[in-house]
Amino acid sequence: MSQPFRTEKGGRIDRAEQLTFTFDGEEMQGHKGDTLASALLANGVHLVGRSFKYHRPRGILTAGSEEPNALVGVYRNGDQTPNLRATQVELYRGLEAVSQNRFPSLGFDIGAVNDLLSPLFPAGFYYKTFMWPHAFWDRVYEPIIRSAAGLGKPPKNPDHDFYGNIYAHCDVLVVGSGPTGLAAALAAAETGAKVMLVDEQAEFGGSLLSEAGASIDGKDPAEFVAETIAKLAAMDNVTLLPRTTAFGYFAHNYISLAERVTEHLPTPDPKLPRERLWQVRAKEVVIAAGAIERPMVFPENDRPGILLADAGRTYLNRYGVKVGHKVLVATACDSAWQAAFDLADHGVDVAAIVDMRETPPESLMSIAEARGIRVEAGCVVTGTLGRKRVKGALLGRMMTSGQVASGGQIDCDALLMSGGWTPTVSLYSQSRGKVVWDADKGAYVPGRSVQKERSAGGAKGLYGLQATLEDGYAAGEEAAKTATGKSAKVTYVSASGGEAGSGGILGALPHDRNASRVKAFVDYQNDVTAKDVKLAVREGMQSIEHIKRYTTTGMATDQGRLSNMNALEIASGALQKPMTDVGLTTFRQPYTPTTFGLFAGISRGDFFDPVRKTPSHDWVVENGGVFEDVSQWKRAWYFPKSGEDMHAAVARECKTARESVGLFDASTLGKIEIVGPDAAEFLERMYTNPWKKLAPGRCRYGLLLNDAGFITDDGVIGRLAEDRFHVTTTTGGAPSVFATMEDYLQTEWPDLDVWITSTTEQFAVAAVQGPKAREVIAPFIEGLDLSADAFPHMSVKEATFCGVPCRLFRISFTGELGFEINVPRRHGKMMWETLAKEIEKHNGTVYGTETMHVLRAEKGYIIVGQDTDGTVTPQDAGMTWAIGKKKFDFVGKRGLARPDLVADGRKQLVGLLTKDPKVKLEEGAQITTAEQPATGTPAEGHVTSSYYSPALDRTIALAIVKNGHALEGKTLYVPMPTGSIPVEVTGTVFYDKEGARINV
Amino acid sequence: MLLIYCPYCQVERAETEFACRGEAHIARPADPSQTTDEEWVEFLYMRDNTKGIAAERWRHIHGCGRFFNAVRDTVSDNFLKFYKAGEPKPDLEALAKEAGK
């Protein structure tokens, strides 16, 4: 028989459909309906991984998403998805899975030597080991730790799957579809409320799918599930989402769901996403997440073959898999007994039930007796035997003294344990609710609701089939009524069997072994033992938050859902404080590990960030231009001719523009239209310069400050009419300038009659600069006298360009005769191609942003954000000429009078010329007064712009330097690794200082 | 993600449509030249950073573009009131009491 641990009958698997899969290359069989974990167990495979730190052999511990050990990689299309929990991986034909964190093989792992060296890896080992010497970190510690510890390997290729995203609203969101969730969804749906029911598993039903010997409404629980789901599916107001994890509960009842759409399919439809992110706004939420079983903390509680009792029961009843042929059940509570009974009913040899309680309930004892099961009451497991598979357990007899006496040894090939149940309060905790300790239940349960939610059933510590069903109905009814105001008569059905029982234990269990030599695991995934928690307390950790970080307990992917309560009890004992005084860590989003792909959605590649292109884009591509990114814009950087590098191309472009003419795409500049009777008054208040007397048809350079007095933006502003201005801003500053204007207009000066509109995208702008600029544009402009007298520097007029209406500015960012032509954007390509052809006749050039930068630096024109950094005032920049002295107020005026802004010692904008004209400074380089400053000497300033200037045939630079304006002619130094560079402080204008070239 | 009501559009919309612009009811002095350095610094930089009930400026930046004010409990993130810019500052203590704080 190929699956030696498969039961004869029963379970929800499709026995008719046999599926072949591989694990570490070995071919095995399973059935449709299996998880990878259940299929492996059916084949007798328990050893599925090596632990994180000690590389100890580990097996499947649970049957759910909290699984800490059985992390596997699954191959698809040649790529591996690491760290999937085998308990959640649905089996399909041809599934290819591998184990992780082992070398060279799962059976023989060299890293297991860590287990023997474990005294070297105590709690806080990361903090201790890597403290000293510092130099060891990069070369020794990190490479070793990185290769030895860890989980799966990340995939090497880009993710070839895609991910969907959907927004949804509902009245009632029900999370979990066990008895509570099903009842809640049904009750809410019957009122007509819009209901969403989600469950992380492939099949709805939760614990009902592994329930045996109980009945609901006289039916088998699984039948009840099928009928209820069919009823819900037929209702228009219900959305059913299986394979969907509610992983995040955020503010205002905003819940994120991860739906796994295709991962379970052997050949997914390529049109479907791998996963889909649901962003749900729910009026009310019912958290029916149930409870999970707690491991028992006894020595060697981590051997393969040791599982939680309820997981053993789930594998048996739901998947038709026996976890072993001879199974020992260790417990301190009633519920695990049912696992033993179910196993016995399937003919499995139950080695014994070992219950820590002196007198387990008589009702259970008699059932055990009827089945001939050996019971060891008042006994505890004190250790286990075997390495890659448990072979037996050591027993200890609990004595009244609290000591444990050796109680012999029992052979077994599997061990089921149960320390009791822990309500799943993760989502409640994420909703910012504070859990409260319930002494009767021995558990933390949800306290007051902070958001519009209620926990129901196991999630609030309520157990037993009848009780959880009832609680579910009530929660669903109440949620629907609160959300919609509607209610309906809901039929409650009753159940028999599936009683809750009692009992449970927290913390490390007593034993008679050498405490310093044994390992009893608290957190399996992070390899944290009871000893580690105690050590952390001995070393001074008092708060559970510190203990958590020092030991890493509760920091694995389950966030301590399995381990927290045991760790708390151990810490409380070591601290000699009541557990409730030790504190509790907070559960955070996401509930279970969530892929990056889900969050990224379609925001990858071209969709990662929008790309903004100017009308010349295609022409630039065709003509070999090189682009640079300026915020989201693609801007032409330079236009190399064949054989030219960047330096040569820029030098040629600069020279040509100054000697004849250059054409530049300035479309990215921000543009804002300011219109209304108070438009001039508004600008008067926003900008430092005076505007009221600016005549229509004229332009002015505008400087924008914030109210602190620092430069934030600049640009030329043209007055088109009494009540209409065309404002330009920097490329990157456009959105923030617009937002700032709106802010002042709406909230400080709502009395002003002004409209402001962003027009950046409305216009395409071509800058034609150089001595021949007028000749270049003249053939295309109509309706305007371009002569110097009629249209002098700093003019703006409306005209036509090739018959298209345009706004023509005579302005210059180069120091040459210059025009900027604004046409409606749809005509931008035509304008660019027309002008590009025309400049050729004049031996002109197109130029990019690099040449633009050089030309403006030669003239000392600043670039806000490059030559300023948010702490530069107009005085610092040598631009007091831009301030309207007689103005009553403008944004920043009062700020400029602050003592620190007028004090001596401010950093000021200057020019720098290196003594050696060939040496080009690094932008950002620090400036000092001493040639060889002592280490720790503060810099006097830094270089903000640095270029080779073709016009001067030497390098030039701008810098901000402490008291720079007073240092003109003085020598400073720019210390670099290759030596200190002497520089002379100069003015900021390097070329055509008198400005003659601009006024022609 | 917060759910925010725009008093101009009169609709509830997701936080992604809005931008928070800090503490509300800090008026720019009508004649800044008459303020002392301390008063100006207070206006520029000093904010209450309230833990609890606070009035904030919000802008429906990807909607109508209007600025408005909202009273929010900065601990629970619950909004207690939304109102248009220019309307007087509500009695925060009374709002808090009403909300059971």
Ligand SMILES: [Zn+2]
């Ligand atoms: Zn709005």
